[in-house]
Amino acid sequence: MKKGMVLLTGFLLAFSIFVVGCGKESTTTNSIQLSVDDTNIQTGETITATIQGKTEPNAKVEITYDPVGMGYEEDIKKLETTANSDGNFSQDVDWQTDYTLIAKKDNNKSKKVVVTVTHSDAAKQTIDKNNTENEQNYKDNAKSISYQMLNKNADTYADEPYYIKGKVVQAIEESGTTLMRVNVTEDENGYYDDTMAVIYDGYTDAVENDIIEAYGTIYGNYTYETTIGGEMRIPGLNAESINIIK
Known part of the structure; x- marks a missing residue:
């Protein structure tokens, strides 16, 4: 009797494993097609490029990049577009980097496809022109808004374009932000005074005692905790670019 119970228990256990295994297999995603017209493309004069390709009709195409x-x-970062009824899709991009594409429909997905985007000569000329115009605009605005005006209440000038040149007192990097x-x-x-906070979405080689210049927009009042536990309020800058002078 005990031997029969052992055999029955073993049979039920084996059956349950078989059922679980079948259940897992039924949820496995199948690969669907995904192709692009070109895996190496360049941005045009407007500093944009268009990734085009084909996948399953009405499938979602996720595009990630760093x-x-x-x-x-x-x-x-992630972009998303939807293929039309013929399976054709397109997405405009403007960063010079690698873009990873994957198509998804129902429980199915495609293999990853990587598209490399670089700037054409025309795009580089546009970028240089825009940078020159922006830098001059930032510098002109900085002449009309003094540090004393910002220190009084920087919130008044929030989002205004601005330029600074100065000496780094402290630099901290955390979670992709400097x-x-x-x-x-x-x-x-040759001594530097009047402290501002510079917030930059990315990393820079600038370290303490470096002389830098930064272009961006005024953050407003920035408050931080001092080493003795108090609070200090200083003007802040959302930097779009940082250049190390020396």
Whole structure:
């Protein structure tokens, strides 16, 4: 009797494993087609490029890329488009980087396809022209908005274009963002005073005591905790670019 019970228990256990295994197999995704017209494309004069391809009709196409280029998960951006009834899709992009595509429909998905986008000569000329115009605009605005005006209440000038040149007092990188304190007023002896916070969405090689210039928009009042537990309010800058001078 006990032997029969052991055999029955073993049979039921084997059957349950078979059922579970079949259940897992039934949820396995099947690969669907995904192809692109070109895996290496260039941006045009407007600094955009169009990724085009074909997949299953009405499938979703996810496009991920890393604009910072450091490989951190928190920096990954995602675009999404939908193929038409013929399976054709297109997506405009404007970063010079690798884009990873994957198509999904129901419980099925495709293999990944990588498209590399680079800037054409025409795009580079447009970028240089835009940078020159923007830099001059930032510098002109910085002349009309003094540090004393910002220090009084930087919130008044939030989102205004701005330019600073100064000495890095402290630089911290965390979760894809760089935060620096920079002294922006140089006296006749070469010493820097008047501290601003510089917030940059990305990483920079700038470290303490480097002289930098930064272009961006005024953040407003930035408050941080001091080493003795108090709070300090200083003007802030959302930097779009940071250049190390020395």
